[in-house]
Amino acid sequence: ExxxxxxxxxxxxxxxxxxxxxxxxxxxxxxxxxxxxxxxxxxxxxxxxxxxxxxxxxxxxxxxxxxxxxxxxxxxxxxxxxxxxxxxxxxxxxxxxxxxxxxxxxxxxxxxxxxxxxxxxxxxxxxxxxxxxxxxxxxxxxxxADQEVEKYINHVSEKLKLRSHIVHLVKKLIDNRDNHTVGVEMIDGAYNFSNPPQSLTHPELHEILIELSSPLTGYLGRIKGTDSKSDCFYFLRDLPMD
CATH class of the missing domain: 3.40.91.50 (Restriction Endonuclease)
Known part of the structure; x- marks a missing residue:
């Protein structure tokens, strides 16, 4: 014993x-x-x-x-x-x-x-x-509290899927063009027809694009324009989802 x-x-x-x-x-x-x-x-x-x-x-x-x-x-x-x-x-x-x-x-x-x-x-x-x-x-x-914590995990996963979708969209738009950058207006237009995980307003999409192009995340690059509608973005690395 x-x-x-x-x-x-x-x-x-x-x-x-x-x-x-x-x-x-x-x-x-x-x-x-x-x-x-x-x-x-x-x-x-x-x-x-x-x-x-x-x-x-x-x-x-x-x-x-x-x-x-x-x-x-x-x-x-x-x-x-x-x-x-x-x-x-x-x-x-x-x-x-x-x-x-x-x-x-x-x-x-x-x-x-x-x-x-x-x-x-x-x-x-x-x-x-x-x-x-x-x-x-x-x-x-x-x-x-397991179910509540699971809700949080799912919430974070959905946010990640959304960002992965946007990174993939920018990559796809650039692959289809000669230019290595793509304007925020074009991304916004293409997003609505990309079977998006959720609908986003222009400011919401722009905010996520800026987040993804931060040096701390580094999935996209950003060429700052004179205003939020003239920013351009380019692909740096994938954000893969399981």
Whole structure:
């Protein structure tokens, strides 16, 4: 039994480390003073906003998880008011008990499955900086939050598909012409007949074209005109979608 207990402890520690690494990859600043373990807070992230978390590797997420998180969070933050504003997260593959679910809703704790966290990591890995942690916070609703986080992932994916479509359209327009640039007016006209993922106004399309031609993204290049209607763009690299 001692060996089994040690195995469970090790499994829990390994799980904590995976969760911690995943959150760090997404852009959270992890306070490494908190290593979890017996009597310790599993997770504390200080930026971009405070987040406290408990990791539960077992088949069930026990009743006392919410109490643990509240107590340890209070000890860590040493400020009851700050704890109320702090994001609270419970991560585990098991099913939360009804009592825990009720407590999580009352105390504003989001419960998510590791698979949901893995999907966020995959999105961030394929499209660096695509996960906006400030916006993600709005989807970490009290109680079981997997469906809400999935909504966020789908929302980001749709935005990426739209941008991929626009990059491909610019490339196609240039391939069909002798000139290596194409004007925003021509892109706007062609966009409406390109079976677009969504309709866009001219200013909306222009804004996305500028975003895609930023040095930080670098999918398109831009030759600035005298006004927004005389800008020209050219293709630099693909934005592939799975």
């Amino acid at each position: 001692l060996d089994q207990g040690k195995t469970n402890y090790q499994a829990g520690t390994d799980f904590e480390n995976i969760v911690r690494d995943s959150l760090k990859f997404l852009g959270f600043t992890i306070d490494h003073a908190h290593k979890g373990g017996a009597g310790g807070l599993d997770l504390f992230c200080s930026k971009p906003y405070p987040l406290v978390g408990e990791c539960k590797a077992g088949k069930k997420i026990p009743n006392d998880t919410a109490v643990q998180l509240l107590n340890l969070g209070t000890l860590r933050l040493n400020n009851q008011e700050l704890l109320k504003k702090t994001a609270k997260l419970i991560i585990g593959p098991g099913e939360p008990t009804k009592q825990l679910m009720d407590a999580a809703i009352v105390h504003g704790m989001a419960i998510i499955n590791p698979e949901t966290l893995e999907k966020l990591v995959k999105l961030q890995s394929q499209y660096p900086n695509s996960v906006d942690l400030i916006i993600l916070k709005n989807y970490l609703i009290p109680g079981q």
